[in-house]
Amino acid sequence: MNNVLSSVFSYPFMVRALVVGTLVALCAALLGVSLVLKRFSMIGDGLSHVGFGALAIASALNAQPLLVAIPVVVAGAFLLLRMNRGNKMSGDSATALLSTGALAVGVMVISMSSGMNTNVYNYLFGSILGMSRQDVVLSVVISILVLIVFVLFYNRIFAVTFDENFAAATGTRIQLYNSVLAVLTALVIVVGMRIMGSLLISSLIVFPALTSMILCRRFISVILCSSVISVVCLLSGLLLSYTLAAPAGASIVLCNLAVYGIFRIIAAVHSMPSTL
Amino acid sequence: MSLITCENLSFAYDGVVICDQLSFQVKDGDYLCIVGENGAGKSTLIKGLLHLKKPAGGSLSYGDGLRADEIGYLPQQTQIQKDFPASVQEVVLSGCLNRIGLRPFYSAAEKEIARRNMEALEILDLKDACYRELSGGQQQRVLLARALCATRKLVLLDEPVAGLDPSLTQTMYDYIYKVNRKMGITVIMVSHDLEAALRYATNILQIGHRQLFYGTPEEYRKSPQYRMLVQSRSTRHIRIPGKNKGESDE
Numbered sequence: 001m002n003n004v005l006s007s008v009f010s011y012p013f014m015v016r017a018l019v020v021g022t023l024v025a026l027c028a029a030l031l032g033v034s035l036v037l038k039r040f041s042m043i044g045d046g047l048s049h050v051g052f053g054a055l056a057i058a059s060a061l062n063a064q065p066l067l068v069a070i071p072v073v074v075a076g077a078f079l080l081l082r083m084n085r086g087n088k089m090s091g092d093s094a095t096a097l098l099s100t101g102a103l104a105v106g107v108m109v110i111s112m113s114s115g116m117n118t119n120v121y122n123y124l125f126g127s128i129l130g131m132s133r134q135d136v137v138l139s140v141v142i143s144i145l146v147l148i149v150f151v152l153f154y155n156r157i158f159a160v161t162f163d164e165n166f167a168a169a170t171g172t173r174i175q176l177y178n179s180v181l182a183v184l185t186a187l188v189i190v191v192g193m194r195i196m197g198s199l200l201i202s203s204l205i206v207f208p209a210l211t212s213m214i215l216c217r218r219f220i221s222v223i224l225c226s227s228v229i230s231v232v233c234l235l236s237g238l239l240l241s242y243t244l245a246a247p248a249g250a251s252i253v254l255c256n257l258a259v260y261g262i263f264r265i266i267a268a269v270h271s272m273p274s275t276l
Numbered sequence: 277m278s279l280i281t282c283e284n285l286s287f288a289y290d291g292v293v294i295c296d297q298l299s300f301q302v303k304d305g306d307y308l309c310i311v312g313e314n315g316a317g318k319s320t321l322i323k324g325l326l327h328l329k330k331p332a333g334g335s336l337s338y339g340d341g342l343r344a345d346e347i348g349y350l351p352q353q354t355q356i357q358k359d360f361p362a363s364v365q366e367v368v369l370s371g372c373l374n375r376i377g378l379r380p381f382y383s384a385a386e387k388e389i390a391r392r393n394m395e396a397l398e399i400l401d402l403k404d405a406c407y408r409e410l411s412g413g414q415q416q417r418v419l420l421a422r423a424l425c426a427t428r429k430l431v432l433l434d435e436p437v438a439g440l441d442p443s444l445t446q447t448m449y450d451y452i453y454k455v456n457r458k459m460g461i462t463v464i465m466v467s468h469d470l471e472a473a474l475r476y477a478t479n480i481l482q483i484g485h486r487q488l489f490y491g492t493p494e495e496y497r498k499s500p501q502y503r504m505l506v507q508s509r510s511t512r513h514i515r516i517p518g519k520n521k522g523e524s525d526e
Contacts, residue, residue, distance in 0.1 A: 037356060038356065097306045151380075154380070155370070155468075158362075158370055159373050162357065162362060162370060163351065163356075163357065166351055167370075170347070170349060171346075172343025197356045213361050217359055217406035217409070218361065218362060218366060218406070219360075219362040
C-alpha cells in the first residue's frame with residue numbers, strides 16, 4: 001500500500017488529479033444535496049453534455065478548453081433554469097432537448113475537425129492525464145470560490161431548497177439563489193468533467209447526496225456526510241484506477257455505487273431511528 | 277389604522293379576471309377566515325397579499341408598519357418536503373431568514389426567537405427530530421412555528437388543517453387560537469372548514485370569483501350567502517357519503 005501511495009505521488013499528473021478531484025468532489029457533494037432535493041439532478045446531466053459540446057468546439061479552435069467551456073456551460077445553466085420555469089415545456093424534456101442538442105453539436109464539430117479520436121473518448125469518459133498546469137490552477141481557484149459562496153449562502157440555499165413558496169413570501173430572492181445554484185453547478189461540472197468525463201460527472205452530484213440521505217436526518221449532517229463520502233470515493237476511485245489502469249471516472253462511480261449499497265444495507269439492518 | 281386594506285382589488289391571469297371587487301380590512305388582532313369553493317380565487321388572493329402576484333386593479337395597502345415580507349406564511353405542503361432530511365430546529369430557524377439582512381448566519385437572537393416559538397407550539401422537545409418522520413399535525417406545528425419566526429404581527433395560513441384527522445384538526449385550531457389570542461398575532465386563514473371558521477374567526481370573507489360576503493360570523497350566519505353555501509355542501513355530502521368534513525378536497 002505504501003509503495004502504491006509513494007508511486008502515486010511521484011507522478012505529477014496523479015497529484016494534479018488528486019488535488020482537483022478532491023476539491024471538485026467536495027463542491028459537487030455540497031451542491032448535489034440541494035439539487036437532488038429540488039428535483040434538479042438532471043440539470044447536472046444536461047449541463048455536462050453542454051460541456052462536451054463546448055470542449056469539442058474549444059479543441060477545434062485550439063483554445064484553452066476551460067475558458068471556452070465555462071461561459072458556455074454557465075449560459076446553458078441559465079437557459080435550463082428559464083426553460084424549467086416556463087410552463088410551455090416540462091423541465092425534464094427541456095433538459096433532454098438541450099443535452100442531446102449540445103451532444104450532437106459536439107459530435108459534428110469533432111467529426112468535421114479532428115475526427116473521432118482519443119480526445120473524444122477522454123471528453124466522454126474522462127482522463128486523469130488530460131489536465132495541464134493552467135487547468136489545475138483554474139480548477140483550484142474555481143473550486144475554492146464555489147466552496148466560499150456555498151458556505152456564505154448556506155442558510156439561504158437551505159430555505160430555497162426546503163420551501164420556495166415560503167422563502168419567496170418572506171422576501172428571499174429565490175430566483176437569485178436558484179441562479180447562484182445553477183452557476184455554481186455549471187462551474188463544478190466544467191471543472192470536474194476533465195477527470196470524470198461528461199457522461200459520468202453528474203454521478204458526483206447525485207450519488208453522495210442520495211447515499212447520505214439514506215441515514216442522515218438533518219440537513220447539515222446530510223451536507224457533511226455527502227462531502228466525506230464524495231471525497232473518500234474520489235480518492236479510492238483514483239487509486240483503484242491507478243492500480244488497475246482503469247478509467248478514473250468509472251472507478252469513482254463504482255466506489256460511489258459500492259458506498260450507496262453499503263448504506264442501504266446498514267439502513268436495512270438498523271431500521272431503528274437514530275439521530276445522526 | 278388597519279394592517280391590510282383592500283379596495284376594489286382584482287386579480288387576473290393573462291388578462292382573464294380570476295377574482296375582483298375585493299374590499300376588506302384586516303385590523304391588528306383580527307382572525308380573518310377566507311372561505312369559498314375550489315377555484316374561487318382564494319390561492320390567488322393569498323399570492324396577492326404576499327406580493328407574489330400583482331393586482332390587476334384596485335388597491336392593496338399595508339399599515340401599522342407591516343411589510344409584505346414580514347407576513348408569516350404557512351403554505352400548503354409540497355411533495356419535496358415530505359421526504360426532506362431536516363431537523364425541526366433547522367426548519368423553524370429558516371423562518372428567521374428575513375431578519376438577518378445581509379448577514380450569512382443566524383445569531384443567538386434569531387436562535388432564541390426560534391426556541392421561543394417552538395416552545396409556544398410545544399415542539400421544543402422535538403427540535404432535533406427529523407421533519408419527515410413527524411406526524412402530519414406535528415409537521416404543521418413546525419411550519420406554524422417557522423411562520424411565527426418570520427413575523428411580528430401577522431400570519432397567513434393556507435389550509436392549515438388539510439389532510440389532518442379530526443382530532444389533530446382540533447388540536448391545530450387550538451394552537452392557532454392561542455397564537456391569535458395569547459401571542460397577539462393577527463391571523464388570516466384560508467379554510468374549507470366552515471364550522472371552524474364560524475367558531476374561531478372574528479371576520480369572515482367569502483369569495484367566489486368576487487367578494488360574496490365580508491363581515492362578522494354573526495352577520496354571516498344570517499346571510500343568504502351562508503345558507504346557499506351550507507345547502508350546496510349538504511347536497512354534496514349526500515352524494516359522497518362518509519366524506520370527512522375537515523378534509524381538503526384540493
